[in-house]
Amino acid sequence: MLGLKNTLRNAASGMNTSQAGLATVGHNLANADTDGYSRQQVHIGNRGPLRIISGSQQISQAGQGATVQNIQRAHSTFLERQLLRDRMERGFFQEQSQGLKLFERLFDDQASNTIGPAVDEFFNAARDLSQEPHRFGNRQMFMLSADNIARSFNEFAQQAHSVREDADRTVQANVERINELAEIITATNARIGTIEAVGITANDFRDQRDIAIKEIAELADVRVLIHRDGGAQIDLANGFSLVQGSNRAVLSTIPDPANAGLLAIEHTSLSGVTTEITNSIQTGEIGGLLNLRDTVIPTHMGEMDQLAFTFVAEVNAIHQAGVGLDGLGGRDLFDPIGAVAGASLSISVNQAIEADPGLIAAAIDPAALPGDNRNLLALADLQTAPHAVLTNVTFNHFYSEIIRSVGAGVNRSEQLSEFHQTRFEQSDSLRESIEGVSIDDEMVDLSRFQKHFEASARVMDTVNRLMDELMQLVR
Amino acid sequence: MRVTEKQRFVLSQLRIGKQRVRQIKLTEQLSSGIRVNRPSDDSIAAKKVSVLQTEYSRIEQYQKNVEAAHRLLTVADHTVGESSNTLFRLKEIAIRGLNSSMTPSDRNNLAEEIATLRDHMMTLANTRTENRYIFGGYAMSTPPYDNAFNFVGDTNTTSIAVGDSSLVKATIPGGSAFGDGTAATVDVFDNINQLETAVRLGIEVDMQNELERLEESIEQGIEARRFIGLQLSRVEASKTILAYKDTELRAGMAQLKDVDFTSAVSQLKVVENALQATIATSSRLMKGTSLLDYL
Incomplete structure (x- = not known):
């Protein structure tokens, strides 16, 4: 009834x-x-x-x-996965291009202490001195310009290193942030587990967990696997497990003596095994920063070191062949540098000559002092001579090529950053269209x-x- | 496809932001007048500018060198010219000394005049300009002729670079105008001294001899001036070439570096229009009617 x-x-x-x-x-x-x-x-x-x-x-x-x-x-697993990828790429290029822009400033023409103009000035000082090699004032000017080159190289090396250090500090902060996020994910994993065990979907906790996962993806390469019981498994860079259910691994940073004391990233797994994973992180903000810190800047630094090293070697070779006002030769104008690596940081002028500019070897013939300027003429000719180790171009051409490649690098990085930003926005717009509130x-x-x-x-x-x-x- | 409110707002924000970035870039270019403010603005142009900059600063230095060479050569030219005049005066005196109507006291007066002119020649030979002696070769900080009229300099010339692998001689070889003490040159001071003695003693043969040597001394001066003239004309030629290169380089750098105002302004106009349109459409998007208004 x-x-x-x-x-x-x-x-x-x-x-x-x-x-x-x-x-x-x-x-x-x-x-x-x-x-x-x-x-x-x-x-x-x-x-x-x-x-x-x-x-x-x-x-x-x-x-x-x-x-x-x-x-x-409303949730699209496919789109979310795509977005994670986009976030990693975007993070990489964003950080790389920002750091590169800082680095690029070291080549700013407007700044007076850049190396290009300093080298030009040095050779011009040699030509100036060649007019009147007996004049003490001109000799002092010449030493000043030599000193200026050394200082410009030193300053460049220091500033380039400080850009690397800035990247390093950001890496450290980011690694700590990943630990915090992993903590959040393990906590939400646990809550989702208890809620979903009784057959209810834990929508809001899943959203919260997704936010944390997205943030990790901005920072480093991650792979996400959602298990049937609702728990998320997060793997970092080439399969280093970060979160498994309610357990997590720990990331830490440790100064690497083999890399100028900059930080290496270590992963301590659930079972307590510690592995260095610095080179395994290749995308995300950390990937971008590491690429800048360990590849891009060191490459350009290497070029600058090569320039400084060759410059010192060639100038010294000519200077040694000449004689100072005391009729003696065989002196170096710059302190000899042992190795290419670190040359721009260690370049310095010979203190003895700086203290007594009369020792500048302007002359070739000890019997033709003080007017013999032939060694200075030979020195000035170095400016226009190609150098085999510098890809057979002049000092300035080599330096200009570094400028070009830095500029092109910034440009490329900026364009890619913009490209990935746009791509991210498109994917996000698609996601919003499915998951967002209208x-x-x-x-x-x-x-x-x-x-x-x-x-x-x-x-x-x-x-x-x-x-x-x-x-x-x-x- | 669903369109949510968030999409509408975020997209408007992004679109306006992008136009603003372009606007700022163009405004920076217009206000600085420079298109390449940093290497990444145009890396190829930045490289070329850097290469040209070096060449330009070298040209500037060469221009200074040319001026210096010009000054030294001009002083040398005037000095050797004046020494030729003096030698001509000496020649007149020698001819007067040969005149048989000369009394010993007349010849003594002539000899005194010769001695005075010799001292004048000495001042000329030890000419010092810009803190250097110009006729002593590389020995530029000591007088090339000592009190005993001996040449103590060397026979070098100072070369100055006035272009890439282009040297001019800013001084004549030491001793080439007044004698360097070797047989290759006429020792002008010995010539004058001998002449003085000959005139004072009235020895006709010696006077004749020294008169002939005076001709050689004069010839030597003319030769030195020819040398100077040759260098001066090279200096002038270098000056013209450098001035031309200077203009070329400036123009080249300007072309690479400077803003083309017409195109930059029109680009800015385009961006501003686009920005205005974006703002207009965005504000419509944001104000856009919603069901909320009807329920």
Whole structure:
């Protein structure tokens, strides 16, 4: 027998489901602007039917109303995966291009202490001195210009190193941030595990975890695997496990003596094994910073060292062949440098000559002092001579080529940074289109659930009145 | 595809941001007048500018060198010219000394005049300009002729670079105008001294001899001036070439580095228009009607 009571229950279930719908609309609207929020949808299903037997043995079923089956977040696993990749690439080029721009400033023509003009000035001072090699004042000017070259190289090396150190400090901060994020992920993993064990989807915790994962992806290469039980497994750079369920590995930084004391990154696994993973991190902000710190800047530094080394060797060779005002030769103008590596940091002028510019070997013939300027003429000719170790070009050409390649590097890095930013925006826009909250949609749902609620309320009202009628009969 | 509010706002933000970046870049170029403010603005141009810059600074130095060589050579030219005049005066005196009507006291006066002119020649031979002696070769800080009229310099010339692998001689070989004490040159001072003695003593044969040597001395001076003239004309030629290169390099660098104002301004105009359009459409997007207005 199908009773009014059943109808009342059905009406009540309708009101319940529409309330759940309204609550979700409210939740969505409240989070319309929340980062990483995925819009949630209420799935309403009907409650299993009631088997009833009417008068003549015939069995039929009566509906029992509706129920909220689940509340799910709109989520595209494919897009999210794509976005992680985009984040890593974007992070890499963003950091690399920012660091390179700092490095590029060391080649700014407007700054007076750049090496190109200093070298030009040195050779011009030699030519100036060649007019009047007997003049003490000119000799002093020449020494000043030699000293200026040494200082420019030194300053360049120091500033380039400080760009590397800046990158280093950011790497350290980022590594610490990864540890924090891994902590957050293990915590949310645990909560998602307990919630989902009873068959409920932990939408909001999953969103929170996704935010943390996205942030890690900005920083380094990650691979994410969501297990059936809802737990996320995060692998870092070539399969170093970072998070597994509610356990996590630890990243740490340690000064690397083989790399000028800059930091190496170490990974201590769940089982306590420590491995250095510095070179395995190839994307993300850390990847970009490491690339800048360990590849891009050292490459250019190497070129500058080669320039400084060759310059000192060639200038000294000529200087040794000449004689000073005391008639003696065989002196170096710059202190000899032993190795190419670090040459620009260690270049310095010979203190003895700086103290007594008379020792500058302007002359070739000790019998033709002080007017013999032939050694200075030979020295000045170095400026236009190609040097085999410098790819057969002049000092300045070599330096200009470094400028070009730095400029091109910045340019390329900037363009790629912009490209990946745009790509990220496109993917994010697609994600937003699936997962984001549209106020229009929510307004439609709001009206829909409101009408739904009103209709169920009307049914209840009707049943109520029928009940009243029945009661009237009894009275 | 669904379009959410966030997309509308974020996209507007990004679009406006991109136009602003382009606008700032162009404004920087226009206000500095320089297109290549850092290597990454145009790496190829930056390299070329750096190469040209070196050449330019070298040209500037060569121009200074040319000026210095010009000054030294001009002083030498005037000095040797003046010494030729003096030698001509000496020749006149020698001819007068040969005149048979000369009394010993007349010849003594002539000899005195010769001695005075010799001292004048001495001053000329030890000419010092810009803190250097110009006729003593590399021995530029000591007088090339000592008090006994002996040459104590060397026979070198000072070469100065006035271009890549282009040297001019800014001085004549030491001793080449006044004698370097060897048989290769005429010793002008010995010539004058002998002449003085001959005139004072009235020895006709010696006077004749010294008169002939005076001709050689004069010839030697002319030779020195020819040498100077040759170097001066090379200096002038270098000056012209350097001035030409200077202009070329400046123009070349300007072309690489400087802003083409017409195109930059028109680009800025385009960006500004695009920015305006973006702002207009964005504000419509953001104001865009929503169901909220009707429910």
